Amino acid sequence: MEPSIPQSSENATKSPAGWRRFGRVSLFFVVLVGMLVGLGTFTFGYGKGASYMSSDPVMCINCHAMQSHFDSWQHSSHHHVAVCNDCHLPHDAIGKWVTKADNGFFHSLAFTLGNYKDPIQIKPRNKRVTQSTCVDCHSDFVHSMLPAVKGEDMQSCVHCHADVGHAQR
Secondary structure, X not given: OOOOOOOOHHHHHOOHHHHHHHHHHHHHHHXXXXXXXXXXXXXXXXXXXXXXXOOOHHHHHHOHHHHHHHHHHHOOOOOOOOOHHHHHOOOOHHHHHHHHHHHHHHHHHHHHHOOOOOOOOOOHHHHHHHHHHHXXXXXXXXXXXXXXXXXXXXXXXXXXXXXXXXOOO
């Protein structure tokens, strides 16, 4: 006498109605994922998302709210030595792309929903990024003014040099 092979209770109890329900849920999931991928692809293309991967300052004026910032940068003292990314993104690779992704998501969300301040305002996190890039580029000149202990408060560079990056704003 051969021993019987036990069948799993799941296979033994799967009815045609259970398979139909599984098929409907799967179809709903595939359609939902397809819609999200399609909407994301359309938004990325419509918003010229690929242009944000570059360092070209022209990409910043894809959004009309940035035109005055671009115009003022062209008249600033940094126009010939720095582009937007040099001042508004961390100089390390990971920080740069994390900040780019963070800003890209929230900028596109704000511009899509139309809920941003006019003129556009810099977020506290981005102020800290800009401050650190000022110090990074000008470390030879400002090292004696930096706090003795890392993390201590210090005067913001743009407190005195407000028109350096964006002249006449």
